Amino acid sequence: MGEKKxxxxxxxxxxxxxxxxxxxxFAYPITPQAELLQWMANHMPEVENGTFLQxxxxxxxxxxxYGAASTGERTMTSSSSPGISLxxxxxxxxxxxxxPSVIVNIMRGGPGLGNxxxxxxxxxxxxxxxxxxxxxxxxxxxxxxxxxxELTFESFDxxxxxxxxxxxxxxxxxxxxxxxxxxxxxxxxSNLPDKPWATTGTNGRDPNVIRSFALGAxxxxxxxxxxxxxxEKIRKREIRFEEIGVEDPDILLVAFxxxxxxxxxxxxxxxxxxxxxxxxxxxxxxxxxxxxxxxxSESLDTVLTVEMNAGQMVEDVRLSVKSRAQTPFYGEQGGxxxxxxxxxxxxxxHV
Amino acid sequence: MSKEALAEDTAGMEKVFDRxxxxxxxxxxxxxGCHHGVINRLIAETIDELGIQDNTVGTAPVGCSVFxxxxxxxxVIQPAHGRVSAVATGVKRARPDLNxxxxxxxxxxxxxxxxxxxxxxxRGDNITVFFINNTLYGMTGGEMSPTTLLNQxxxxxxxxxxAKDFGPPIKMSEMLSALDGPTYITRQAVYDxxxxxxxxxxxxxxxxxxxxxxxxxxxxxxxxxxxxWGMDPVKANERIKEEVENVYPLGDILxxx
Numbered sequence: 001m002g003e004k005k006x007x008x009x010x011x012x013x014x015x016x017x018x019x020x021x022x023x024x025x026f027a028y029p030i031t032p033q034a035e036l037l038q039w040m041a042n043h044m045p046e047v048e049n050g051t052f053l054q055x056x057x058x059x060x061x062x063x064x065x066y067g068a069a070s071t072g073e074r075t076m077t078s079s080s081s082p083g084i085s086l087x088x089x090x091x092x093x094x095x096x097x098x099x100p101s102v103i104v105n106i107m108r109g110g111p112g113l114g115n116x117x118x119x120x121x122x123x124x125x126x127x128x129x130x131x132x133x134x135x136x137x138x139x140x141x142x143x144x145x146x147x148x149x150e151l152t153f154e155s156f157d158x159x160x161x162x163x164x165x166x167x168x169x170x171x172x173x174x175x176x177x178x179x180x181x182x183x184x185x186x187x188x189x190s191n192l193p194d195k196p197w198a199t200t201g202t203n204g205r206d207p208n209v210i211r212s213f214a215l216g217a218x219x220x221x222x223x224x225x226x227x228x229x230x231x232e233k234i235r236k237r238e239i240r241f242e243e244i245g246v247e248d249p250d251i252l253l254v255a256f257x258x259x260x261x262x263x264x265x266x267x268x269x270x271x272x273x274x275x276x277x278x279x280x281x282x283x284x285x286x287x288x289x290x291x292x293x294x295x296x297s298e299s300l301d302t303v304l305t306v307e308m309n310a311g312q313m314v315e316d317v318r319l320s321v322k323s324r325a326q327t328p329f330y331g332e333q334g335g336x337x338x339x340x341x342x343x344x345x346x347x348x349x350h351v
Numbered sequence: 352m353s354k355e356a357l358a359e360d361t362a363g364m365e366k367v368f369d370r371x372x373x374x375x376x377x378x379x380x381x382x383x384g385c386h387h388g389v390i391n392r393l394i395a396e397t398i399d400e401l402g403i404q405d406n407t408v409g410t411a412p413v414g415c416s417v418f419x420x421x422x423x424x425x426x427v428i429q430p431a432h433g434r435v436s437a438v439a440t441g442v443k444r445a446r447p448d449l450n451x452x453x454x455x456x457x458x459x460x461x462x463x464x465x466x467x468x469x470x471x472x473x474r475g476d477n478i479t480v481f482f483i484n485n486t487l488y489g490m491t492g493g494e495m496s497p498t499t500l501l502n503q504x505x506x507x508x509x510x511x512x513x514a515k516d517f518g519p520p521i522k523m524s525e526m527l528s529a530l531d532g533p534t535y536i537t538r539q540a541v542y543d544x545x546x547x548x549x550x551x552x553x554x555x556x557x558x559x560x561x562x563x564x565x566x567x568x569x570x571x572x573x574x575x576x577x578x579x580w581g582m583d584p585v586k587a588n589e590r591i592k593e594e595v596e597n598v599y600p601l602g603d604i605l606x607x608x
Contacts, residue, residue, distance in 0.1 A: 067441020
């Protein structure tokens with residue numbers, strides 16, 4: 001690990017990407033992720049072969065990602081909710097063409113223009129396929145600035161390992177907040193394993209083709225089945241979560257990102273009042289940690305999901321818990337961030 | 352004629368015409384009278400002549416241009432509809448040592464991708480763009496495109512395109528020539544030998560501009576779609592000369608090379 005610095009989430013994500021060997025970054029300005037773009041504008045040109053380009057549009061940015069990722073180089077874009085909606089076409093193509101790439105979404109309030117306050121309304125969009133066709137992204141949800149840097153750094157390895165677009169899903173709170181971060185030491189991208197599938201000019205080998213196109217039904221079916229097989233592998237190997245006090249709590253709180261962090265304070269407040277709140281925090285939103293949650297719910301009465309939306313992850317929680325426990329939901333919306341005492345009040349309704 | 356008989360028949364003769372190395376052995380599957388085959392061949396010949404087959408990457412999106420990867424013996428990327436210029440930019444920025452070309456139809460370049468096309472040109476991205484203008488959506492079923500001529504009948508303008516409803520045909524090459532970014536913009540056609548020779552020269556010049564690092568080059572090529580125009584190939588060629596060229600005159604429009 002490298003030095004410890006006080007950094008804004010957006011900046012820590014950008015710097016972590018450069019240190020992970022990202023050498024191509026394309027994006028379009030949008031609040032609340034503007035500092036990410038600005039950091040890249042300042043620092044990407046400082047590294048060897050570093051490409052920073054402010055694109056003409058979100059669609060342009062994700063298409064440039066498609067081109068750069070085709071060469072096998074580590075490539076990233078970032079945006080916030082409305083911008084991510086625009087990128088969905090390109091994301092579907094990246095998934096279909098199996099191009100490793102990293103997409104950062106610093107979520108804000110929606111739908112539509114919404115506002116620039118933190119929100120978690122893009123859970124469905126990120127985990128259930130925001131674009132057309134049957135595909136998945138690996139979705140990583142950090143709950144602190146150091147974790148945002150760490151997950152961004154690792155996202156490039158995951159993307160390369162599975163030839164899949166990886167989304168780092170944070171919100172305006174994490175993007176804007178400053179915390180001490182211990183940044184990972186930079187890697188040298190020229191030491192990364194070769195990507196024999198990349199379009200780098202044939203240089204004597206047979207041509208490589210990057211495409212998501214297959215005219216025949218049987219042909220496309222077989223390509224899609226291969227994709228599903230890959231997703232199954234990822235489901236088996238890459239699920240991540242954090243558990244706090246999950247042994248026999250009075251209630252289990254399920255939350256991701258910023259809300260999980262607030263839930264920790266609610267847990268401390270609860271303790272003072274004699275309520276034992278366990279916390280289950282999915283770190284991979286896809287693949288969702290369904291088996292572990294099901295296992296935990298065997299001995300629980302209530303699994304309460306708290307989100308900054310109208311109830312999205314709660315659907316996955318309910319699919320996991322089934323009828324083993326009660327699965328109420330508590331949410332705030334429109335950029336309103338729930339306070340620890342509000343969460344504790346909600347908990348009291350269920351214990 | 353068998354291979355053996357052919358060999359015997361041509362023994363001692365000099366081979367003056369062959370398949371370009373940059374094409375593989377697949378037969379084109381374009382419709383009779385379509386110009387894509389001629390244009391594909393000209394691009395492949397040029398890649399051969401410039402000796403850049405090994406480090407060239409082609410990008411071609413949807414519609415009839417999607418099949419580029421089937422014919423070319425080079426690395427090919429198939430982007431989303433309209434995004435070709437942006438994807439080519441991504442490739443070129445990541446790997447400036449590669450020669451990158453975009454191959455786009457009029458719906459792609461001048462309608463759904465106008466934003467991407469325009470900004471790649473304005474940035475002066477060091478890429479070569481081929482804009483194949485056949486005045487409609489070919490593979491999709493002959494619908495109006497932004498370059499459809501006034502009064503031209505298409506499956507979405509059954510009574511002919513009217514300016515009051517759809518505006519006049521868009522002149523992308525002239526429009527982009529108003530920018531300070533691009534280096535070379537030309538419009539060509541391939542309906543006769545003279546035009547084919549001129550187009551070949553333009554293609555070569557456009558590629559050279561890239562290999563010399565001089566920036567953005569666009570070659571618009573007026574192309575026939577006899578099937579969707581409801582004409583035989585000869586009539587379709589005549590239509591380009593007599594009608595299409597009146598709206599889209601041939602020749603260099605911008606040259607800062």
